[in-house]
Amino acid sequence: MNSVAALEKILYIEDEPDIRLVAEIALRQVGQLDVVTCASGEExxxxxxxxxxxxxxxxxMMPGMDGPQILSKLRAMPEFMLTPVIFITAKVQPDEVEQFKQLGAVDVITKPFNPMTLAQDVRAIWATCHE
Known part of the structure; x- marks a missing residue:
């Protein structure tokens, strides 16, 4: 079995300050991950x-540039073409999840997420990207 590189550095783009704060605590303090949060796609x-x-x-869903628009900009950058992207959203109908995956997301996390399990959920998705 090949070893998966340890997940350490995450960029989380979220316009809602409360959600951003909870996610940062969940990933940094609970999950021991290095996370940088931004309030907009531009940032x-x-x-x-x-x-x-x-x-x-x-x-x-964010004002200005939404998640799918940011993803398409990332995919145009050679250094981030293959970086795994997870969408986080309250919109989780199966056809919407499928649409997000067709855009290039590796998975979708549902809001509201559980702060106590967010880091392990993210790590599990990370592991599936490296199977």
Whole structure:
């Protein structure tokens, strides 16, 4: 069995301050992950080269640039073409999840998420990307 590189660095783009804070605590304190949070797609794209995340979590619905638009911009950057992206959304009808995966997301996490299991859910998705 090949070893999976440890997931350490995550970029999370979320416009809701409360959700961003809960996710940051869930990933950093509970999950011991290095997470950088941004309030908008523009902000995330501005810092992505400094952060160099191994995995990116995108809120689907945001003002300005939404998750799918950010994903298409990421896929146009050679260094992030293959970076796993997880969408996080309250919209989780099976056809919507399938649509997000067709856009290139590796998985979808449902809001509201459980802060106590968010990091392990993210790690499980990370592991499936490296099977």
């Amino acid at each position: 995330g794209l501005a810092v992505i080269h400094e952060v160099m995340p191994q995995l990116i979590i995108l809120d689907v």
